[in-house]
Amino acid sequence: MASSSTLLFLLTFLSLGRGQRSNTDDGRSSCSRCDLQLSCNCSHAGFTRVPMVTGQALRLDLSFNSIAVVTDNDLPGHTQLKALNLHGNRLSTIYPSAFDSLWSLEELDLSENLLTALNHTWFRKLGALQQLNLLNNPYSHLGFPPVFQKLVRLRNLALGGPDLKELRRGDLSGVTQLEDLTVKANNLTRYDSGTLADIWPLGHVTLSLHGPFIKNVTLASAMLSDVSYPETPLTLEDLHLNANESVQPFRESARRRIRDISFRNLSASDESVVNLLVVMDGVPISRLYFEDITLTGEGSWEKASWTDHKGIDEFFIRNIVVLDVFKFTSFLQLKFLLNYPRRVSVINSMVYVMPCPSSQLLVNVQYLDVTDNLLTDLTLAESLCEKNETLKELRVLNISGNVLKSLSKLSRLVSKLTKLTHLDISRNGYTSMPSSCPWPSTLRYINISRAKLTTITPCLPKSLEVLDLSNNDLKGFTLPLPALRELHLSGNKFLKLPDGQLFPNLQTLAMQSNAVNMFNQSDLQSYGRLENLQVGQNKFFCSCDFVNFFQSQLKGGGDLTLTDGEDSYICDSPFSLQGEKVGQVHLTLIMCHRVLFVSVSCGCALFVGIVVSVLLWRFHVFWYLKMTLAWLKAKRSSQHRQRRRNDEGCEPLLSFDAFVSYSERDAGWVENFLVPELEEPCEADSGNPPSPQPLTLCLHKRDFLPGQWIVDNIMSAIERSRRTVFVLSENFVQSDWCRYELDFSHFWLFDAGGDAAILILLEPLSKDDVPKRFCKLRKLMSSTTYLEWPQEEERREEFWRSLRNALRGEDK
Numbered sequence: 001m002a003s004s005s006t007l008l009f010l011l012t013f014l015s016l017g018r019g020q021r022s023n024t025d026d027g028r029s030s031c032s033r034c035d036l037q038l039s040c041n042c043s044h045a046g047f048t049r050v051p052m053v054t055g056q057a058l059r060l061d062l063s064f065n066s067i068a069v070v071t072d073n074d075l076p077g078h079t080q081l082k083a084l085n086l087h088g089n090r091l092s093t094i095y096p097s098a099f100d101s102l103w104s105l106e107e108l109d110l111s112e113n114l115l116t117a118l119n120h121t122w123f124r125k126l127g128a129l130q131q132l133n134l135l136n137n138p139y140s141h142l143g144f145p146p147v148f149q150k151l152v153r154l155r156n157l158a159l160g161g162p163d164l165k166e167l168r169r170g171d172l173s174g175v176t177q178l179e180d181l182t183v184k185a186n187n188l189t190r191y192d193s194g195t196l197a198d199i200w201p202l203g204h205v206t207l208s209l210h211g212p213f214i215k216n217v218t219l220a221s222a223m224l225s226d227v228s229y230p231e232t233p234l235t236l237e238d239l240h241l242n243a244n245e246s247v248q249p250f251r252e253s254a255r256r257r258i259r260d261i262s263f264r265n266l267s268a269s270d271e272s273v274v275n276l277l278v279v280m281d282g283v284p285i286s287r288l289y290f291e292d293i294t295l296t297g298e299g300s301w302e303k304a305s306w307t308d309h310k311g312i313d314e315f316f317i318r319n320i321v322v323l324d325v326f327k328f329t330s331f332l333q334l335k336f337l338l339n340y341p342r343r344v345s346v347i348n349s350m351v352y353v354m355p356c357p358s359s360q361l362l363v364n365v366q367y368l369d370v371t372d373n374l375l376t377d378l379t380l381a382e383s384l385c386e387k388n389e390t391l392k393e394l395r396v397l398n399i400s401g402n403v404l405k406s407l408s409k410l411s412r413l414v415s416k417l418t419k420l421t422h423l424d425i426s427r428n429g430y431t432s433m434p435s436s437c438p439w440p441s442t443l444r445y446i447n448i449s450r451a452k453l454t455t456i457t458p459c460l461p462k463s464l465e466v467l468d469l470s471n472n473d474l475k476g477f478t479l480p481l482p483a484l485r486e487l488h489l490s491g492n493k494f495l496k497l498p499d500g501q502l503f504p505n506l507q508t509l510a511m512q513s514n515a516v517n518m519f520n521q522s523d524l525q526s527y528g529r530l531e532n533l534q535v536g537q538n539k540f541f542c543s544c545d546f547v548n549f550f551q552s553q554l555k556g557g558g559d560l561t562l563t564d565g566e567d568s569y570i571c572d573s574p575f576s577l578q579g580e581k582v583g584q585v586h587l588t589l590i591m592c593h594r595v596l597f598v599s600v601s602c603g604c605a606l607f608v609g610i611v612v613s614v615l616l617w618r619f620h621v622f623w624y625l626k627m628t629l630a631w632l633k634a635k636r637s638s639q640h641r642q643r644r645r646n647d648e649g650c651e652p653l654l655s656f657d658a659f660v661s662y663s664e665r666d667a668g669w670v671e672n673f674l675v676p677e678l679e680e681p682c683e684a685d686s687g688n689p690p691s692p693q694p695l696t697l698c699l700h701k702r703d704f705l706p707g708q709w710i711v712d713n714i715m716s717a718i719e720r721s722r723r724t725v726f727v728l729s730e731n732f733v734q735s736d737w738c739r740y741e742l743d744f745s746h747f748w749l750f751d752a753g754g755d756a757a758i759l760i761l762l763e764p765l766s767k768d769d770v771p772k773r774f775c776k777l778r779k780l781m782s783s784t785t786y787l788e789w790p791q792e793e794e795r796r797e798e799f800w801r802s803l804r805n806a807l808r809g810e811d812k
């Protein structure tokens with residue numbers, strides 16, 4: 001069993017090793033930047049060859065590398081790949097069968113490469129392809145046989161570039177219907193009429209025809225003619241219209257009743273504008289779209305004022321540059337253009353005022369967007385005709401990104417727009433709100449995001465259904481708005497969700513990037529009808545309550561949808577959870593019941609402590625400990641003294657016959673009986689034996705050196721005395737013996753078998769009265785005979801004699 005698994009491991013290891021080696025032999029590196037959706041982002045990685053990627057990949061982005069060639073072996077077995085992006089490489093060679101295994105491929109981007117010729121064999125197996133981008137490669141023609149023949153599902157096609165010279169009849173055969181066609185043909189010199197004519201339905205067409213419009217009007221006309229249909233929006237790029245001639249191709253579009261036309265990157269003179277208006281006279285164009293426009297003239301277009309443009313419904317301009325802005329005449333003569341549209345947008349075009357008479361021409365405008373211009377409170381007053389009626393049909397007004405400052409002035413100006421429902425005043429300089437404001441009663445939507453508001457007031461109308469106050473400096477919201485359905489408060493400084501009772505109809509609440517660190521069931525319950533919530537990108541404190549609530553109530557289910565996705569809810573604290581997703585955090589029991597846990601463990605510790613202390617006390621462990629310590633200490637100081645004496649080479653000096661140790665309570669007996677009897681024996685009656693020699697006694701009261709450590713004193717007293725007399729009594733045993741047992745247990749005194757110690761029992765005392773722990777004393781009592789102090793007078797003589805003998809025992 002074990003050996004077979006080892007073998008397996010070895011085999012795996014070997015095969016891995018071999019795989020890697022062949023890898024390096026082949027010179028191909030691999031890319032593993034694939035996400036869970038099997039989308040592999042290998043762009044900007046410096047690859048010079050197609051890297052190895054998992055065979056399961058669904059999308060492979062290889063854009064912006066340095067890949068020069070795709071060989072037959074580079075994409076083997078990628079039968080599931082749906083999208084391949086090779087944009088911005090150095091591709092000059094693609095092997096004929098390179099894409100043969102990509103049966104599922106739906107999107108292929110080969111734009112911005114160095115392909116000088118296209119080969120129909122690349123695409124022969126790509127029956128599923130829907131989008132093909134071949135823009136900006138240096139091929140000059142599409143080639144034969146027709147390259148797109150097999151692409152039966154193709155819906156989006158982009159081709160051409162600065163080098164495209166020819167488009168021949170049949171080049172696009174096989175392409176039958178498209179949603180989007182882009183042809184960059186700024187340098188096209190040959191176009192066979194009808195080349196693009198067979199594609200139908202045709203969704204949207206973008207043509208770049210700089211050169212043809214200037215040099216070859218016939219060619220441009222033929223192309224426009226082939227792609228102009230009433231239902232097909234047409235975008236023309238890179239045109240430079242400077243004369244009558246250059247606008248003539250539009251006659252073809254006009255003839256085919258084109259309805260939606262856009263210009264991008266256009267420069268036009270007055271003459272060409274006038275002629276364009278003439279060419280388009282009576283054509284039911286409904287949408288005119290201009291982006292990145294340079295006007296070289298003075299705006300004198302009145303020569304075309306007789307033309308009919310009643311059909312124009314939407315007029316859109318973005319990024320317009322008027323070269324001679326100061327000579328540019330007023331729009332007043334443009335009544336024939338301005339009376340009709342319902343939607344007008346003039347975005348990012350340095351508009352600083354729209355004179356009242358001009359704005360009064362916009363009689364049909366319902367939607368006016370002047371985003372990103374230079375309107376101030378003053379010029380807006382002029383544009384909205386402070387003292388006059390204007391824009392009576394207006395429903396949506398977008399003044400986002402101007403330099404407005406006064407909300408009270410704005411509200412007064414718009415209050416007479418009696419049909420206004422939407423007002424976008426975001427990205428202006430509003431810093432405060434007056435306490436009340438007049439508004440049109442129809443107003444439902446206000447966007448004041450990206451201003452500098454710090455508080456809100458009842459200035460906000462009660463009729464609001466959508467309110468956007470994102471990216472201000474708000475800290476609280478206390479205004480009831482009963483009709484409100486959407487409230488956007490992201491990017492402010494809220495610490496918690498506002499009270500839901502203010503908004504009984506709220507369905508959407510966005511509060512991303514605030515300072516909300518948690519919220520709970522009751523916060524949300526106050527909202528009666530909330531359906532969509534966005535509170536991500538706050539610094540969440542991942543407490544157990546919050547995490548439990550989030551994981552059980554919010555995550556994937558319930559009536560409430562987290563529209564900003566569960567993944568944007570990240571823990572910021574506690575530190576151990578920082579950076580983890582709230583929805584995926586696992587909290588342990590200990591973390592969740594910390595207080596309980598701490599109290600229980602403290603309780604246990606306390607209990608154990610008490611039990612241990614009781615046990616210690618019961619078994620006198622402290623006493624034994626103290627004893628051990630003292631023993632060690634005394635041992636050391638005794639050794640020290642011994643060494644010193646040895647060094648000095650002299651015998652211990654014996655200056656006393658006996659050291660008497662007694663309890664303070666027994667001092668009376670010692671002083672009145674013992675000392676007189678032994679130190680100064682009285683002259684006895686003649687005939688009696690001669691009086692005994694006096695003995696010298698050491699008494700702590702009398703003979704101890706003051707100022708020395710008591711233990712040292714006792715020790716040296718014992719050392720300097722031949723015998724030690726213990727006067728034992730109940731008192732002595734209970735209170736004084738301690739010290740001896742503690743401090744001198746090491747002493748020769750106790751070990752010498754009791755020769756040196758003499759015990760006097762002042763009162764009857766049996767061994768069993770001595771506490772068990774005084775083992776030395778008990779030992780002493782059992783090994784040494786002791787003298788009992790007799791109560792009867794006549795036996796005392798006997799006692800003294802025995803004591804004297806004992807004291808002199810050595811000399812016997």
Ligand SMILES: *[C@@H]1O[C@H](CO)[C@@H](O)[C@H](O)[C@H]1NC(C)=O
Binds near residue numbers: 210
């Ligand atoms: C193609 O057109 C570009 C401008 O779009 C011009 O700079 C370039 O010289 C032209 N190339 C040829 C080969 O005519």
Ligand SMILES: *[C@@H]1O[C@H](CO)[C@@H](O)[C@H](O)[C@H]1NC(C)=O
Binds near residue numbers: 210238239240265
């Ligand atoms: C705009 O068109 C001009 C030719 O009229 C061209 O040279 C220029 O590159 C174009 N600009 C962009 C951004 O496409």
Ligand SMILES: *[C@@H]1O[C@H](CO)[C@@H](O)[C@H](O)[C@H]1NC(C)=O
Binds near residue numbers: 244245248275
């Ligand atoms: C513009 O050219 C067309 C045809 O080439 C001609 O019919 C028309 O009169 C010209 N218009 C002007 C204003 O020159």
Ligand SMILES: *[C@@H]1O[C@H](CO)[C@@H](O)[C@H](O)[C@H]1NC(C)=O
Binds near residue numbers: 396
């Ligand atoms: C106003 O214009 C901005 C920028 O074009 C856009 O994001 C916003 O949705 C517009 N507001 C309205 C109410 O159309």
Ligand SMILES: *[C@@H]1O[C@H](CO)[C@@H](O)[C@H](O)[C@H]1NC(C)=O
Binds near residue numbers: 447449
């Ligand atoms: C409010 O305006 C901002 C900036 O112009 C825009 O991004 C946002 O989408 C608008 N809000 C709503 C709710 O349309």
